[in-house]
Structure formats: C-alpha cells, structure tokens
Amino acid sequence: MTMTPTPTIPGEPVRFVASDGVPTAAGEAHGIDLDLARTLHRDMVLARRLDHEALALQRQGELGLWLMSWGQEAAQAGSVRALRDGDHVFPSYREHVAALVRGLTPAEILAQWRGTVHGAWDPAEHRFHINSLVLGSQTLHATGYAAGIALDGTDEVVAVYFGDGAASQGDVNEAFNWAAAAALPVLFVCQNNQWAISTPTTRQMGTPVHRRAAGFGVHSRLVDGNDALAVHAVTRAAVEHVRSGAGPALVEAVTYRRAGHSTSDDPGRYRESGEDAVWAQRDPIARLRTLLEARGTDAEVFAALAAEADELAVEVRRACRALPEPDLADLFGHAYARPHAQVEADRRTFLTHRAQLAEVGP
Numbered sequence: 067m068t069m070t071p072t073p074t075i076p077g078e079p080v081r082f083v084a085s086d087g088v089p090t091a092a093g094e095a096h097g098i099d100l101d102l103a104r105t106l107h108r109d110m111v112l113a114r115r116l117d118h119e120a121l122a123l124q125r126q127g128e129l130g131l132w133l134m135s136w137g138q139e140a141a142q143a144g145s146v147r148a149l150r151d152g153d154h155v156f157p158s159y160r161e162h163v164a165a166l167v168r169g170l171t172p173a174e175i176l177a178q179w180r181g182t183v184h185g186a187w188d189p190a191e192h193r194f195h196i197n198s199l200v201l202g203s204q205t206l207h208a209t210g211y212a213a214g215i216a217l218d219g220t221d222e223v224v225a226v227y228f229g230d231g232a233a234s235q236g237d238v239n240e241a242f243n244w245a246a247a248a249a250l251p252v253l254f255v256c257q258n259n260q261w262a263i264s265t266p267t268t269r270q271m272g273t274p275v276h277r278r279a280a281g282f283g284v285h286s287r288l289v290d291g292n293d294a295l296a297v298h299a300v301t302r303a304a305v306e307h308v309r310s311g312a313g314p315a316l317v318e319a320v321t322y323r324r325a326g327h328s329t330s331d332d333p334g335r336y337r338e339s340g341e342d343a344v345w346a347q348r349d350p351i352a353r354l355r356t357l358l359e360a361r362g363t364d365a366e367v368f369a370a371l372a373a374e375a376d377e378l379a380v381e382v383r384r385a386c387r388a389l390p391e392p393d394l395a396d397l398f399g400h401a402y403a404r405p406h407a408q409v410e411a412d413r414r415t416f417l418t419h420r421a422q423l424a425e426v427g428p
C-alpha cells in the first residue's frame with residue numbers, strides 16, 4: 067500500500083519566487099537580489115552534481131552508503147549562506163549541500179560513506195561538526211555547545227539541522243525547551259522533506275514542527291524550502307534574532323526528498339508513482355534558473371557552470387578512489403578518551419596476529 071502525504075501545514079510558507087520562476091508579491095516587496103540568486107544557483111547545481119556522482123559511486127561499489135540530498139538544495143544552501151563563517155553548524159547526515167558550501171572537500175564529504183574514517187574533517191576548521199546518525203541527538207549537542215558559547219559571551223550562532231521525523235524524538239523537544247528556557251543562541255533548521263524513510267509527515271505529527279517549537283518559546287518561521295531566496299531571507303532574519311541575544315529560533319523549510327532515503331532504500335515501495343512529478347515542478351534549481359534567465363543572465367553563464375559541474379564530478383570520482391585505506395588497528399584508538407587496559411591488550415593481540423600472518427604470507 068502506498069500513502070501520499072497531503073499538505074498538513076497550516077499557514078502559508080514564505081515564498082519569494084513561485085515554482086514557475088516568477089517572483090511573488092512578497093518577493094518583489096523584499097527585493098530580488100540577483101547576485102545572491104546566482105550564488106545560490108551555483109551552490110545548488112554543484113551540490114546536485116556531487117550528490118548524483120556519489121550515488122553513482124555507491125552503485126559502483128565505491129561507497130558503502132550514500133544519503134541523497136536531491137531536491138533539498140535550496141533548504142540547505144539558502145540557510146547555510148545566511149550564517150557567518152564564524153557561526154557553527156551541526157549537521158544531521160544529509161547536509162552535503164551545506165557542507166560543500168561551507169568549503170568541505172569532496173574527499174572530506176565522502177570518506178565516512180566509503181568507510182575509511184569515522185569523521186573526516188576538523189570541526190574547528192570549518193565550524194562544521196561531524197555527522198550525527200542518531201536521530202535528533204545533534205540538537206542537544208548544539209544546544210550544549212550554545213550554552214558554552216553563551217558563557218564565552220561571543221555573538222556566534224549555533225545552527226543545527228534535523229528532519230521532520232527526528233522532530234518526533236525526545237531529544238529534539240528537550241533541545242527546544244532548554245534552548246528557550248536559557249535563551250541560548252541556537253538556530254534550529256528543520257528540513258521537512260515529507261518523509262522519514264517510509265513514514266510520511268501526515269502519519270507522525272498532529273501539529274507541524276514550527277508550531278510545536280513555538281510552544282516551547284522558540285521564535286519559529288515557515289518557509290518554502292524549495293525557494294532558495296526565501297530560505298535565505300527567512301533564515302537571515304532568524305539568525306539576527308538569535309544573534310541579538312533574544313533566544314533560539316527555528317526555520318521549518320518545506321521541501322521534498324526526491325531520491326530514496328539512502329542507497330539502501332527503494333521509495334517505490336511506499337510512494338505514489340506521481341508524487342515526484344509534482345515536486346519536480348517545484349524544483350529549486352529550475353526555479354532560480356528560470357528567474358535568472360528572465361532577468362537577463364546570459365546562456366554563457368549557465369554553460370560555464372555546467373563545465374564547472376563536470377570538473378567537480380571528475381574530482382569527486384578521483385578524490386573518492388584516492389581515499390587512503392584505513393589501518394585496522396585504528397579500530398582500537400577511538401573507544402575511550404584515555405588509554406584503557408583491555409583495549410590496549412586487544413590492540414597488542416591484534417598487532418601480534420597481524421605480524422604473524424604477514425610472516426606466513428598470503
């Protein structure tokens with residue numbers, strides 16, 4: 067049996083550019099920033115190419131797993147571009163678009179999914195923390211981190227990404243509560259992509275996420291998550307609210323996960339066949355391209371971007387295959403913060419066996 071989610075979100079999301087690429091009255095009133103539109107369009111085109119290449123690499127056996135972000139590019143690029151470089155990002159596991167915009171390399175983004183490392187980048191360098199696969203746990207990590215920042219007295223903001231399904235977790239609700247109670251500098255970004263694997267939003271919430279967050283005292287907004295310019299504007303206003311010391315804010319971006327949940331999932335088992343066609347018409351990249359073309363961006367700009375995406379694709383494949391194989395002995399290195407006698411004994415046993423096997427030969 068398949069179930070199609072019907073829109074359950076009361077209140078109109080903020081929208082600046084309609085699905086057909088034409089600015090809305092709200093967009094015209096706010097003003098359409100063409101430089102920003104070009105930047106976000108480029109972000110999204112490159113990120114989608116990374117996504118498609120990574121999916122292909124998984125199918126070729128080069129990655130163990132990949133979680134596709136196809137369709138969610140505006141929700142991520144628009145929101146992450148509204149932050150300052152000095153702000154912090156706590157991702158879930160699907161934020162490859164945000165990661166790429168933040169300057170992480172394809173190798174850093176892919177390594178965990180190739181299984182060569184547990185965490186491939188330095189969170190301090192990019193202010194982009196490691197992926198969290200335990201649903202919603204990152205919202206508490208971010209809230210705790212923000213508590214530390216509040217003690218330091220800086221004006222940095224901690225942004226944390228999570229999904230509609232994760233919002234059903236106790237962790238997320240605890241994070242809302244503590245962030246609001248202590249007026250912590252947290253920006254919650256909920257990508258409501260309509261599905262939590264095979265569970266549609268209609269089956270797991272009586273009240274939408276932004277309303278629940280508001281009930282905890284979190285300043286909350288709803289935005290069309292496939293409209294990069296609206297996401298950027300709404301997030302920027304939310305970030306200003308947080309940075310001013312007024313407490314946490316939440317942006318619920320209504321979007322759609324166009325691919326499967328992961329490379330281990332077959333959405334054809336639970337979705338209506340026509341569903342993607344509906345969301346294809348709301349595609350975030352096509353929408354901005356239509357707008358840019360209508361406002362006079364030359365065809366050469368798009369051709370140059372296509373060439374840049376081709377170069378990125380080559381780099382993604384090269385970087386993936388060049389990732390160094392991990393040393394199995396590393397397994398013993400990440401269990402405890404301080405050396406542990408039993409783990410050290412296990413490591414020695416492993417090294418002894420490995421040396422013996424090497425002497426025997428293949």
Ligand SMILES: Cc1ncc(C[n+]2csc(CCOP(=O)(O)OP(=O)(O)O)c2C)c(N)n1
Nearest residue numbers: 160199200201229230231232259261262263
């Ligand atoms: C605590 C916990 N429970 C269950 C899971 C299994 N699980 C992984 S992804 C997922 C659905 C998450 O949906 P959502 O939060 O909407 O994010 P999306 O994957 O759609 O981006 C579930 C149930 C998990 N990883 N962690």
